[in-house]
Amino acid sequence: MIPELGHFALIIAFAISIVQSIVPLIGASKNDASMIALARPAALTQFLFVGLSYAALTHAFIVHDFSVLYVSQHSNLVQPLLYRISGVWGSHEGSLLLWSLMLAFWTIAVAVYSRNIPDLLTARVLAVMGMISTGFYAFMLFTSNPFERIFPAPLDGNELNPLLQDPGLAIHPPMLYMGYVGFSVAFAFAIAALLGGKLDATWARWSRPWTTVAWSFLTLGIALGSWWAYNELGWGGGWFWDPVENASFMPWLVGTALIHSLASTEKRGVLKSWTVLLAILAFSLSLLGTFIVRSGVLVSVHAFATDPARGIFILIFLIIAVGGSLALYSWRSSSVSSTGRYKWFSRESALLLNNVIFLTAAMAVFVGTMYPLVVDAFSLGKISVGRPYFDVMFSLIAIPLLLLMGFGPMLRWKGDQASRLMKPLSSYFIASLVIGLALPFIYEDQLNIATGLGLAGALWVALSTIRDLFLRVKKGARLTPSYTGMVMAHLGVAVFVAGVTVAISYDEERDIRMELGGSYMVSDHEFRFLGVSKQQGENYIADEAKIEVWKDGELRGVLNPQKRVYSAKGNPMTESSIDISFTRDLYAALGEDLGSGAWSMRVYYKPLVRWIWLGCLLMTIGGFLAISDRRYRQSSKQAKANMAATTSA
Secondary structure, X not given: OHHHHHHHHHHHHHHHHHHHHHHHHHHHHHXXXXXXXXXXXXXXHHHHHHHHHHHHHHHHHHOOOOOEHHHHHHOOOOOOHHHHHHHHHOOHHHHHHHHHHHHHHHHHHHHHOOOOOOHHHHHHHHHHHHHHHHHHHHHHHHHOOOOOEOOOOOOOOOOOOXXXXXXXXXXXXHHHHHHHHHHHHHHHHHHHHHHHXXXXXXXXXXXXXXXXXXXXXXXXXXXXXXXXXHHHOOOOOOOOOOHHHHHHHHXXXXXXXXXXXXXXXXXXXXXXXXXXXXXXXXXHHHHHHHHHHHOOOOOOOOOOOOOHHHHHHHHHHHHHHHHHHHHHHHHOHHHHOOOOOOOOOOHHHHHHHHHHHHHHHHHHHHHHHHHHHHHHHOOOOOOOOOHHHHHHHHHHHHHHHHHHHHHHHHOOOOOOOHHHHHHHHHXXXXXXXXXXXXXXXXXXXXXXXXXXHHHHXXXXXXXXXXXXXXXXXXXXXXXXXXXXXXXXXXXXXXXXXXXXXXXXXXXXXXXXXXXXXXXXXXXXXXXXXXXXXXXXXXXXXXXXXXXXXXXOOEEEEEEOOEEXXXXXXXXXXXXXXXXXXXXXXXXXXXXXXXXXXEEEEEEEEEEOOHHHHHHHHHHHHHHHHHOOOXXXXXXXXXXXXXXXXXXXX
C-alpha cells in the first residue's frame, strides 16, 4: 500500500509542477497578482508530495519490501541499514527521485528566501524551475517508475553493487546532486530575466548567492567522489578522467566562470551576455551529465546500466531545455548588452580572461569526453581519450590561470596602472619561481621543470593572496565575508595544486609478491607481511592481511587490506587500507592468493595526497563564507541604489 501512495504522491507532484510551470508565467505576462501569488504555494505543495514519495521508497528499502522491483534489485535481507537507506539513490530510478526531491528543495528555498525580490521575477523563476521538475517527473513516471511491483515477491533481493557499499555513497551523491540541481536556480534567474526583458545588475545580485551555494556543494561532491574512488577502488588514485567524472567536472568549470562573471555584472553592470550564457551552459552541462550517466552509451563504474530508450528521453529533454534557452537568449540578445566601459588592464578584463580560460578548460574536457562517443555512434571505430590528453591540456591551461589568480583580485575596477602592481608583485613572483624550481632539486638532486612550475604556481597564488590580505588588514579595511571567502577559496586552489603536483611527481607504486614473514621497501618504508586471517562482516566474508610498516627502526603503522566476498551473489571486492598523515599516505590493496602463504599485493607511497582534498575543502568553506555577506539580504530598492552608486563612481 505504501509504495502505491508513493507513486500517487509522485503523480500529484507532477501535476502540481505543470500548474507551477504555466499559471505564474501567464500571471507575470498579464500582471495578474492572484496568478503570480500561486507560485510560492505551488512550490511548497510540490515539495511536500515529492518528499512523501521519497519517504515511501525509503520505507520500502528499510522494511525489505521486495515486491517493489527496484528494492529487490538493490537490497537484500543482510544488507546493513546504512546501505539500505543510501541504496535508495544507488541506481537509476532512485537517483532520479533524489534529484527531483533536491530540485523541489531548491525551489522551495527560492520561494522562501526571495521576499526581497520582486514578485514578478520570483513568479518567473519558480515557473522555470517548475518546468524542469515537470521534465524529470515525466521521465520517472513514463520510463523509470521507482515503485514498479513484481509478483510474486521474491523472498530475498539481490544486493547493492559492492562498489557502492561504502560510507562515501551516503554523502557523495547527495552533495553532487545538490550542486548539479543548484545550478538550475542560476539558470532559472537568467531565463526569468530574459523573459522579462530586463537584465540589470540587480538580478546578478539575487542569483549570485544561489550560484555560489550550488558551486560549493558541487565542489564538495566532486571531492567526496574522488576520496571515495581513492579509498574504495584499490588503484590508489582519486581521478581517472572517466566520462562520468568529467560530466561533473564540466559544470564545475563553467560554474566557476559564472561566479566570477556574476561579480562583474553585479558590481559594474558589465559582462551581462557572458553571465547569462554561462548560467545557461552550467545547467545544460548538468543535464548533459545526466544523459551521459543514463544513456547506456558508455561503460563506467559510475554509470547506471539502463536501456537506450531512457537516454533518448533525456536527450529530447536536453534538446528542448538547452535549445529553447539558447533560442530565447538569441531573441533577447539586444537586452543583454553591457553599457559599462573599462580599460584593457582592469579587474573587468581579468574576469573576462578568467571566463575564457575556464570555458577553454570545459571545452577541452567536453571534446575529450564526447569525441569517443561520437566516433562510436557513427561506427567509425573505437578510440579512447585518456590521461595523457587531459594532463597536457590542463597543464597548459593551469599556467595562465594561476598567473591571473595572483594579481587579478588586486586590480581596480574600470582601469588600473600596470606599474602599480608589477613592481611590488615582481619580487613575490621571482621568489615563487625560484623556490618552486629549487624544491624538486633539493628533494631528488635533479631539476624537475614540470614539478617546479607546479609548486611555483601554488606558491605564487598563496603568497600574492596573503600579501593582499595583509595589506588590507594593515590599512584597516573591513574584511567582508565575500572577500574572506575569496581568499579562502584561492588559498584552497594553492593547496590543491601543491597536493596534485607532489602526489603525481613523487608517488611510488609497487605490484609485489608478498611471502609470509617477508618484507618489501617502498620509499624508505619497510612493509612486513604477517599473514592473512578470515573476518566475518555483516554481509560478507573477508580475507584480511596484516602488514606492519616500519621506518628507521620504528613501527609507523599497521595496514589491514581486505579481499571481500559478498554473501548474496558471491561478488568479490577489494578493500584497501591506508595509513594517513598530513604529509603522506601509505596505501595497500590485497590481490590474489598465490599459494604457500604468498599473496599478490599493491602498495603505494603517496606524498601530500591529502592536500588535494584539503584544498577542495578550503574552496568549499570559501564559497559558504562568501554567501554570508549581508548585502545579499538587501531589499531590491537598496540593491539598485547601491549599484547606481557603484557604477557612477
